[in-house]
Amino acid sequence: MSDSPPLCRLDDIPDGGAIAAQAPDGELILxxxxxxxxxxxxxxxxxxxxxxxxxxxxxxxxxxxLCAHHGATFTVDGGDCIAGPCRGAGLVAAPVEVVDDEVRLAPVSD
Ligand code: FES
Incomplete structure (x- = not known):
């Protein structure tokens, strides 16, 4: 289990939707x-x-x-580019976990 501070509570994210959250190395889409x-x-x-x-x-x-700028389209469950001008490149994932209804960065194993 992660000891990082929570990014948000699970209920802060609409089911089927997304929010932004600040992480130590930049903004995340949750x-x-x-x-x-x-x-x-x-x-x-x-x-x-x-x-x-x-x-x-x-x-x-x-x-x-969907990216709001030129319509690049990504899968929610993998970040894969499936349409638009993303040329096969996907989004960069950040590992997260949900513990006790809190969303946290997950520890990265080597
Ligand atoms: S910057 Fe996202 S589709 Fe162009």
Whole structure:
């Protein structure tokens, strides 16, 4: 279990939606599907811009996350690019875990 401070509570993330959270090495996108949370660095592989259309507001629908700038489309559960100008590059994942309804960065094993 991680001893890092919580990024947020699970209920802070709308089910099927996303929020932004600040991590030590930059801003993360936290996406929720039921009890599962996926986290990626908020940086589009197309032009390196944040994916949100306004601070902390993301386009998420049917298990897909869209970059607000040129429509690059990523899977929520893997960060894989499946459409748009991302040229096969995916989002960079950040390991997170949900413990006692809190979302935290997970320890990284070597
Ligand atoms: S910066 Fe994300 S699609 Fe262009």
């Amino acid at each position: 996406l929720r599907q039921g009890e599962r949370v996926f986290a990626y660095h908020n940086e589009c592989p197309h032009q390196g811009r944040n994916l949100d259309y306004a601070p902390g507001l993301f386009l998420v629908r049917d298990g897909r996350l």
